[in-house]
Amino acid sequence: MKLFSPLTLGELELPNRVVMAPLTRMRSGREGVPGPLVVEHYRQRASLGLIVSEGTYPSHAGQGFPGQPGLVTEAQLAGWKNVTTAVHDEGGRIFAQVMHAGRVTHEATTGGFEVVGPSAIAIEGQTHTYDGKEPYPVPRELTPEELPAIVQEFVQASRNAIEAGFDGVELHAANGYLLHEFLSPASNQRTDSHGGSPAGRARFVIEVVEAVAAAIGAGRVGLRISPEHNIQDALETDAQDVLATYGILVDTIAPLQLAYLSILHRDPLGTLVQDLRNRFGGPVLINSGFGVITTREEALALVAEDHADAVVVGRPAIANPDLVRRWYEDLPLNEPNPLTFYADGAEGYTDYPALAN
Template identity: 70%
Template sequence: GESRTYTGKHAYPVPHALATEELPRIIEEFVTASRNAIAAGFDGVELHGANGYLLHEFLAPSANTRTDNYGGSPENRASFVIEVVTAVANAIGAGKTGLRISPEHNVQGAVENDRADVLATYTALVQGIAPLGLANLSILHHDPAGELVQSLRKAFDGPVLLNTGFAEITTYEEAARVAAEGWGDAVVVGRPAIANPDLVRRWKEQLPLNKPDFATFYTEGPKGYIDYPFWEN
């Protein structure tokens, strides 16, 4: 296959399983990127442990077939993510570091369909990072009130941000319900925030919303990033 990039079509690179000796360099890359973000003026860094990307690949048994200490048991699969989060927190400060996870999201080859394994893996992860005192743990899950999310929240014992996923665009009603029921400490908003530079005002005043334009979500240039209109008057 080929992937379309800004510089034309290119053959997909063939991924290789990271050798154990390569992992310290990967951790260093997360640390360097995080330091760079803080140096550039960012308030903090959210480590992406969700949606089938690298850190999630260590967690999910479908993607992690390693035979070293980072594969196999739930604790082993959680350990690389714990090491990355710890290294970044130590470098830039735990108060500037968050982690996003999406247990059971089952996208991009990260399949987690054994609840007992999911609970064991993510409990090991959360117990491993809880002592750091991170800024937050952001959880994407379709059932924020359910046992999995609430048990992870209890184990984390810090601010938990919630998002119910892509199936439906987050609405004011849904966000307000999650907050009112106390299932988490805040709600993460994706597409409505992309499309509405004044989303807080619009939700507060119950104003109509701009519709997100999916065609510009991942494009180059300012279109779709800075040109959604503010509510006039």
């Protein structure tokens, strides 16, 4: 079973190809500092081939959720150091997912920092803040002069992640957050060099990837994308435009030789994903999205039939700290409880049992 065979990602050797998905759990308090419970959660999951952390913010304005951890303050870095040390002590590997929420937040979550995006277009609907549910605000359009500072926030957060002991970072350009907002023609209606054509919309993501790779080494950088996910109003409904935009992105970054490209798409065997995979050339991690929970059979087949180099697994890894063993030996699984995904405390977080020997 190839899923359980080693894989090299940049500078890292994974013992298996089951990658723990980035999973926001909102248990790091107002200060965004991962505490002992967060340490225990990740420590329990160290047998996954690679852990990708929950989305962490590179600046206070980039915070998307109450209780989300950051990579900004000394206390946050010290908290993460405890996490990475625990994972490494258990023999595991862990990347930090660096996530700027862009317009998918509210000033009652960011602590008063202004909500920004590529264009002044709000998402329909409401967001959970520290003050309860609020409608999404209209973001302020970032000026061309501000963009290099945001690139630097990604660079600094990535440096901070390495300092805190992470093996690398995953740049979050998926699921409708800031980087994805630049890619989508619905959320990016800029008329300057960072909007308009596919090349214009891909430009900001390319700048972030290149800058972070130059700062910490391309072999320690992964990129997550979710073309056509059509989530959080970052709509991508023109297949030709999607192929052009993501094609330029992938073609431009391919020579950097990043650690990996992680693609979330409901049809991983389809031409878009497999075309992007070929064009990227390096290791590609696949997740088929939220629609149907990832199964053992799907994961085995994706890797066995060479549609993916590794599989990214979300909800089964929430509920099964020893998922790799259970899948390897084809043992029964715990069921995840969605009511505790974004709740407080240990329930549904650190109390899913591993199987006894």
